[in-house]
Amino acid sequence: MTSAQAFSLGLRSVAPILVGVTPFGVIYGVVALQSGIPPLAAMAMSSIVFAGSAQFLLAQLVGVGAPFLLTAGAVGLVNLRHALYSASVAPILARLPRRWKILLAYLLTDEAYAAAIPHLLASETESSKSAQAHWILFGSGLGLWASWQFATLAGVLIGTQLPPNLGLDFALPLTFIAIVVPMINSPAMLLAALSAGAVAVALAVLPYKVGLFVGAIAGLVVGAFLSETMRSRQK
């Protein structure tokens, strides 16, 4: 696999996700303006922060005049799950030069990670792919980045004139379903998913989407514990 093929694979893998992300970006643009953020700053936030749900929260907190450090702390909490993605891709990116690591870390969103990870995991076992694995992540990351900038711009310019929600944002959960379900290949994986989902719903009342992070951690612990237990039984 050449770097161009890997890049193209990353772009194609993120393409269906863009259908769901674009409406989110447009709505973000509208929310940011309604919160009193100037159009230029609203636009710049999409490249400076580049994190969908955190940008919504930031705009809302700015709108209600929340304190500076509290707002920054809340954004950090919302994005904490990205540390898990960082840990997950770190071994795959280990041999890259630092400029690549910085670029891919900047592009490491939920959507880019979700789109690329099945291919990245496959690349670990296929030597033909492994040397170019970072191009897959770059393709999905850049594809998402470009469409997020475009969607934000559309939201800032024409968002207020659009008809109300068309339901296109449902594409995002559907895409995550399409990615996650085929990855469930063992009882431990299934129970990891079920516990992550159950804890996330149970803790949905917590502020700053902390429930998502705690749910993900719960899933990791349950999955790892079960796979260890099964492995020790087989011995």
Add this chain to the structure above:
Amino acid sequence: MNIWWLMVLCGVITFLIRYSFIAVEGHYQPPSWFRRLLPFVPVAALTALTVPELLLVQGQILLGGDNPRLWAGLVAIVVAALWRNTLLTIGCGFLSLFVLQRIW
């Protein structure tokens, strides 16, 4: 409050979270139990993002006909399990949502 400084601070925090493990890889050896958690990251994190979107409507768990996204999501889960095709899964999910919103 200067919106630009706030954005830069939030951008730096977000970047450092995403860079964290990528940056220390090779310089620091995480404990072995930590490595055993990693295979579950995609499934656990993405499920934690998705399930509340399906089950909760404005913070309330809704399981009936008043929550068509849940049922359309279940159709998508079955389609994804049977055919393992991203576009087919999204298409069937949207079609189910469209139909269910009009039946109920």
